[in-house]
Amino acid sequence: MPYSEEELRTYKAVTVVTLFLSLYGSLKYTGVPEGDLSYTPFSASNILLFIYWGILYLWQIVFTASTFFPDEYRLSIISLVGWHFPVFNVLIYIWSEFFTAGHYILSEIVLLINFFNLLALYFNHKTFTVKPVVNWLLIHGPLTALPLSWVLFALFWNGAVMFHIHKLFGRILANIFIWDFLLVPGVFLLLFNDWAIGFSSAYLMFALAFGQLATKVFALQWIFAFVIAGILTVWSFIAMVAGGVRNAGEERAPLLVVEEETVTA
Numbered sequence: 001m002p003y004s005e006e007e008l009r010t011y012k013a014v015t016v017v018t019l020f021l022s023l024y025g026s027l028k029y030t031g032v033p034e035g036d037l038s039y040t041p042f043s044a045s046n047i048l049l050f051i052y053w054g055i056l057y058l059w060q061i062v063f064t065a066s067t068f069f070p071d072e073y074r075l076s077i078i079s080l081v082g083w084h085f086p087v088f089n090v091l092i093y094i095w096s097e098f099f100t101a102g103h104y105i106l107s108e109i110v111l112l113i114n115f116f117n118l119l120a121l122y123f124n125h126k127t128f129t130v131k132p133v134v135n136w137l138l139i140h141g142p143l144t145a146l147p148l149s150w151v152l153f154a155l156f157w158n159g160a161v162m163f164h165i166h167k168l169f170g171r172i173l174a175n176i177f178i179w180d181f182l183l184v185p186g187v188f189l190l191l192f193n194d195w196a197i198g199f200s201s202a203y204l205m206f207a208l209a210f211g212q213l214a215t216k217v218f219a220l221q222w223i224f225a226f227v228i229a230g231i232l233t234v235w236s237f238i239a240m241v242a243g244g245v246r247n248a249g250e251e252r253a254p255l256l257v258v259e260e261e262t263v264t265a
Contacts, residue, residue: 012067014086022089025096026053040160041174041221048207059142084121085143104162111155118148128192145196153204175220182228189235193243198236205229
């Protein structure tokens with residue numbers, strides 16, 4: 001149900017404040033902790049992560065700007081997303097505060113809460129079904145897909161820091177758990193044709209691969225990360241092309257029906 005004018009003003013104000021709060025937390029955070037904890041099996045390239053967040057914030061700013069044009073379509077967007085987006089931003093800020101302060105258990109809990117917040121947005125509001133593709137990119141990409149890929153990655157990264165995983169046994173376990181980054185995005189690709197999650201997860205795996213390659217030249221983690229990134233990239237590209245063809249067919253279908261009726265007449 002669309003918001004009233006007063007609720008819309010409140011939503012816009014909260015969205016802007018929480019977005020800048022999240023941005024402040026991300027700028028305050030400058031990298032993984034110093035010392036051995038910087039070399040966990042899930043520590044990625046800081047430069048590539050910075051680029052990821054730069055793109056994500058620009059994308060989210062575009063969405064936030066769109067809320068200031070309250071026609072029926074914009075109201076439907078806000079009603080669809082609800083308060084999940086501001087909640088995501090607040091939790092990102094809280095996570096950055098806990099993580100940079102060394103409170104890794106608390107930061108892991110915050111990430112877990114945010115993960116369920118995004119899953120609720122994904123499955124309850126089904127942003128992956130938004131049409132046409134322009135609207136899908138405006139909503140699903142910056143508010144659901146990229147944040148969900150990041151939080152999943154951060155859960156493993158934060159967990160590796162929390163458990164001080166940088167020795168041999170921990171790296172062996174990491175060599176096993178890294179395949180979750182193929183399994184989880186693969187489920188979204190297989191069931192929902194969600195190539196946005198596929199591409200964003202692939203990018204994070206490339207970031208992980210380069211980060212691990214800079215840490216240990218002889219290791220399986222960066223090899224597995226490159227393999228997963230490659231598979232997800234190809235799979236996502238196929239899903240994107242297949243989805244585009246299917247959507248085009250759905251848009252043409254009514255015209256075909258009209259033409260058939262004309263011929264019959």
